Amino acid sequence: MTRSWADARRRAAGRPADESGARPARRGRCARTVVLAAATLALGAAACGGDTTGGDASAGASAAASAAPTKDVLGTPVTVFAAASLTETFTQLADQFEAAHPGAAVKLNFAASSALAQQITAGAPADVFASASNATMKQVTDAKLTAAPPVVFVRNSMEIAVPPNNPAHIASLADLAKPGVKVALCEEQVPCGATALAALRKANVTVKPATLGQDVKSVLSLVQLGEVDAALVYKTDVTSAGDKVLGVEIPDAQNASTDYPIATLTGGDHQATGKAFTDFVLSSTGSDVLAKVGFGKPQ
Amino acid sequence: MTTRAGRRGSRGRRGSRGSRGRGVGMPWPLVLPAALGALLLLLPLVGLLWRAPWDALPRLLREDDVRQALWLSIRTATIATALSVVLGVPLAWLLARVEFRGRGLARALVTLPMVLPPVVGGVALLLAAGRRGVVGRYFYEAFGISLPFTTAAVVVAQTFVAMPFLIVAVEGALLGADHRYEDAAATLGASSWYTFRRVTLPAIGPSVGAGAVLCWARALGEFGATITFAGSLPGTTRTMPLAVYSALESDSDAAIALSLVLLVTSVVVLAALRGRWLPAARGAVSRAAG
Numbered sequence: 090m091t092r093s094w095a096d097a098r099r100r101a102a103g104r105p106a107d108e109s110g111a112r113p114a115r116r117g118r119c120a121r122t123v124v125l126a127a128a129t130l131a132l133g134a135a136a137c138g139g140d141t142t143g144g145d146a147s148a149g150a151s152a153a154a155s156a157a158p159t160k161d162v163l164g165t166p167v168t169v170f171a172a173a174s175l176t177e178t179f180t181q182l183a184d185q186f187e188a189a190h191p192g193a194a195v196k197l198n199f200a201a202s203s204a205l206a207q208q209i210t211a212g213a214p215a216d217v218f219a220s221a222s223n224a225t226m227k228q229v230t231d232a233k234l235t236a237a238p239p240v241v242f243v244r245n246s247m248e249i250a251v252p253p254n255n256p257a258h259i260a261s262l263a264d265l266a267k268p269g270v271k272v273a274l275c276e277e278q279v280p281c282g283a284t285a286l287a288a289l290r291k292a293n294v295t296v297k298p299a300t301l302g303q304d305v306k307s308v309l310s311l312v313q314l315g316e317v318d319a320a321l322v323y324k325t326d327v328t329s330a331g332d333k334v335l336g337v338e339i340p341d342a343q344n345a346s347t348d349y350p351i352a353t354l355t356g357g358d359h360q361a362t363g364k365a366f367t368d369f370v371l372s373s374t375g376s377d378v379l380a381k382v383g384f385g386k387p388q
Numbered sequence: 389m390t391t392r393a394g395r396r397g398s399r400g401r402r403g404s405r406g407s408r409g410r411g412v413g414m415p416w417p418l419v420l421p422a423a424l425g426a427l428l429l430l431l432p433l434v435g436l437l438w439r440a441p442w443d444a445l446p447r448l449l450r451e452d453d454v455r456q457a458l459w460l461s462i463r464t465a466t467i468a469t470a471l472s473v474v475l476g477v478p479l480a481w482l483l484a485r486v487e488f489r490g491r492g493l494a495r496a497l498v499t500l501p502m503v504l505p506p507v508v509g510g511v512a513l514l515l516a517a518g519r520r521g522v523v524g525r526y527f528y529e530a531f532g533i534s535l536p537f538t539t540a541a542v543v544v545a546q547t548f549v550a551m552p553f554l555i556v557a558v559e560g561a562l563l564g565a566d567h568r569y570e571d572a573a574a575t576l577g578a579s580s581w582y583t584f585r586r587v588t589l590p591a592i593g594p595s596v597g598a599g600a601v602l603c604w605a606r607a608l609g610e611f612g613a614t615i616t617f618a619g620s621l622p623g624t625t626r627t628m629p630l631a632v633y634s635a636l637e638s639d640s641d642a643a644i645a646l647s648l649v650l651l652v653t654s655v656v657v658l659a660a661l662r663g664r665w666l667p668a669a670r671g672a673v674s675r676a677a678g
Contacts (some may be wrong), residue, residue: 203637271537276620278638299537300619301626301634311619315520316536 166194167362170205172221173304177329178379186369201279201304209234216363219351222280226350236360239350242371243384246346247288248324249337250312257318259337262292265319271299273308273320280347281305285321287345328382440648441641448645456623457631465607468546472603476554484562502552509548510616541618542625546607553606557599561592605654
């Protein structure tokens with residue numbers, strides 16, 4: 090389910106799923122197809138929930154991968170699990186990474202960081218985890234699944250997203266508590282939910298939400314559909330959504346922010362490519378792409 | 389009274405005919421796939437029971453979130469089932485007994501939600517009944533009513549997904565029922581409504597019951613349409629399956645505990661209702677024979 094979500098998001102972000110970089114890269118390389126098949130199998134096994142089976146199968150796949158010549162390492166598809174709020178930026182970064190490393194392919198899976206952390210600890214073969222909070226990354230580091238300590242690469246803070254015509258005339262966080270205003274928040278265990286609650290606490294506002302979304306993009310889509318009057322999302326989501334939603338800024342005194350850590354993982358099949366991708370995100374090219382939609386510099 | 393005896397008698401005979409198939413040796417190429425199939429169905433349940441936090445279970449089940457979700461699920465699934473019976477039985481009767489143009493198409497459309505991915509049903513409901521929806525917008529503009537994210541939306545989503553199970557069960561019973569009793573009632577001067585109430589309905593009663601149970605179980609387990617159309621808010625729209633999904637990310641023990649409750653509820657309901665029906669049917673057979 091998450092994979093089809095990822096594909097849908099890639100498409101939504103204006104990129105044909107798995108086409109541009111991946112297809113030509115795979116042409117005429119039988120050995121790699123075998124590795125790919127093994128990786129897919131491992132993924133399938135993990136997706137079915139058997140953590141031990143998933144682990145064994147992915148171990149087999151990485152053995153097959155390490156047997157391949159080193160110069161080809163970047164040709165193997167690297168699996169990146171990233172927070173939903175990174176959908177647009179990481180899709181763009183993946184394209185640039187594939188362009189910079191001919192033959193490399195990046196597979197992206199976007200979902201709530203909490204969901205991704207749970208999948209990774211359950212054995213999903215991911216090479217890179219980019220999370221929207223230190224708390225969700227901690228679940229992965231606690232399970233000793235990171236190859237290197239996580240590095241905080243950006244910060245994000247909250248903004249109120251409303252439909253373009255702002256039907257409930259939302260101007261501040263306090264307006265969200267008015268009776269009759271339908272508000273969507275992320276679930277508390279999802280970073281956007283935790284950060285939204287922190288902001289609401291700072292503003293001393295108690296909101297009775299109409300619904301709690303599974304990730305920031307699901308909450309944002311309710312605003313786009315006009316089914317809620319407002320949602321608390323990240324600043325960057327408002328920017329990325331363009332004119333489909335209107336952003337109502339929250340004053341700094343009331344706003345809360347969250348750190349985005351990134352780490353290369355041991356559970357994936359292609360750690361070396363994973364590290365290369367992580368380095369690319371941390372590079373100046375990476376920070377430029379992220380800064381453009383409003384991600385803040387880490388403190 | 390005679391009608392009932394006749395019906396039970398025919399049920400009894402059908403039962404004994406079915407039992408003639410027993411005692412045939414199983415062809416060996418079927419044994420391995422059958423065993424694997426059974427394993428596939430049973431293993432996940434074993435896994436759930438194996439990993440269950442038995443010690444913490446009483447504490448977990450006493451938590452407000454769990455009780456809230458369970459109560460909400462029972463309430464909504466029951467209302468959805470009642471709604472399905474009230475709307476579905478007449479619809480099944482229409483499909484089975486009245487010939488009209490496009491009946492085949494109507495039948496296909498009515499049963500479509502059975503094969504439609506529930507999440508698609510949820511999206512469709514949102515686009516139809518949401519406050520910007522095709523129909524929903526008029527309700528919102530006229531009365532300020534918007535259905536999504538309410539408990540009523542949960543019931544609607546469950547009914548959408550579960551009612552076809554009842555319709556199919558009842559329609560099948562109507563098609564298989566003996567027309568002659570209805571014809572006899574009509575020749576004796578009974579109105580069509582009287583015939584439906586006093587002849588047709590008692591004859592298909594067990595099928596309505598079976599369909600309702602199937603419908604209830606399906607409604608209890610509804611996830612995709614609910615989370616899409618009704619959202620997920622504790623106490624209002626977060627039914628058991630949604631609570632399981634949400635808890636898996638934050639507290640997996642709670643998710644397992646909730647799953648166990650759903651498993652036990654399902655088993656108990658099936659067992660209890662089967663226990664009520666099968667002896668009744670068996671009793672009817674012996675009465676009919678005696």
